[in-house]
Amino acid sequence: MSSPEVQRSDSERHQVSQMTALDVPEVLALENRLFPHDAWPESFFYDELAHTTGSSGEAPTRRYWVARDAAGQLAGYAGMMCLLPLADVQTLAVAPEAQGRGLGTRLLRLLILAARQDAAEQILLEVRADNPGAQALYRREGFTHIHTRAQYYPDGQDALIMAKPLTDLSAPSSATDLRSPTP
Incomplete structure (x- = not known):
């Protein structure tokens, strides 16, 4: 009797690695395909890297990071900035042919994990x-809508600002919280 084959999710079939300058031409092509009205210019990616x-x-x-399929084709990318105490998702994109298979979730969780490792207290993002x-x-x-930026994008579309706490909100957050109550 043969052992059962371990099933891997589609997102696990993508190789995720750190983005380098060599990835930028492909990333830029996908960026322009996905965000025709508000794509980042090439210089933004090099500046971020x-x-x-x-x-x-x-x-x-x-x-x-970039995610590539088994054939080496770019399937998605993600990036964040962390200036404590906040982390900010700068970009998260998945090619249409790779959407709906968990890759976006995998990349977002990678950003959240990195923000936690960097000791961020909260991670923010904006979404059309x-x-x-x-x-x-x-x-x-776990993100919640906290603000709307009216007509934020070049085509006049609003941006929703969403946030996720990365620390225990019930834990003491300052020396004042650590003091015993005064009798």
Whole structure:
């Protein structure tokens, strides 16, 4: 009798690695395909990658990853900035042909894990008001809508600001909270 084959989710079939300058042309092509009205210019990606290595002994403030399928094709990418106490999702994108298979969730969880490892207390993101699929993903992962930026995007669409706490909100957060109550 043969042993059962371990089933891997589609998202696990993607190889995730740190984004490098060599990835930028493909990332830019996918960026323009997914976000035709508000795609980042090429220089933004290179500028962001310049912050993925720390300077003067300090920790890097940016982290970026790419996800590739078994054939080596770019399936998605994600990046964040962490300036304590906050982390901010700078970008998260999944190619249409790879959507709906858990890759967006995997990349978002990677960003959340990195923010926690960097000791961020909260992670923020902005999402187009006309992107209910992304909003649903973020809500499933514990993000809540905290603010709307009216007409934020170049085409006039609003941006929803969403946040997820990364620390125990009931834990003491200052020396005042640690003191015993005065009798």
